[in-house]
Amino acid sequence: MITAASFRVGDRVTVHSGQSGPQAIATVERFTHDKRCMVLSDGTEWRADGRRQWGFRGSFYKGPVVEPIAEGDEDHVSKRRGIGALRKFADGLTMDSPLSGEALRRILDAVDREKAAVGGESATNT
Known part of the structure; x- marks a missing residue:
């Protein structure tokens, strides 16, 4: 206690x-x-x-x-906040979003690289 x-x-x-x-x-x-x-x-x-x-x-x-x-608390909190920020970002995306197709492609490429580093599927294949 x-x-x-x-x-x-x-x-x-x-x-x-x-x-x-x-x-x-x-x-x-x-x-x-x-x-x-x-x-x-x-x-x-x-x-x-x-x-x-x-x-x-x-x-x-x-x-x-x-x-x-x-040990591990900081990593857990960081991951939790990162997931929340990505969900909030993705939830606000529409065809009227100010981001260009090129900018979105760079974001997807970064996601693909990170997933490949841990052995996951490509974001474009999901």
Whole structure:
């Protein structure tokens, strides 16, 4: 069990959600309320033990948690954000998009090179 003593100002931490794993990387900036609350570099406030738990209308909700950064967390968060950015970019593409056909071809070529590097199919063959 992680205790308030587990975190110190300057520690790098990972915000985890139960369903999707590591979501964000931050740094502990300061403690408030007699060291019962910690503030992260992204501006969020957490209980000093890294938990965000509360009751609502008789129900108990256990929200995301803050844990010390672990190996692989940064890669997971980076990949998650990259996928989100690519999905958002692709979702907005239409024939009226300001990108030229040549620019889109360069993007597809880069995707093809990356997929080939890991042994995947060509983007133009899907």
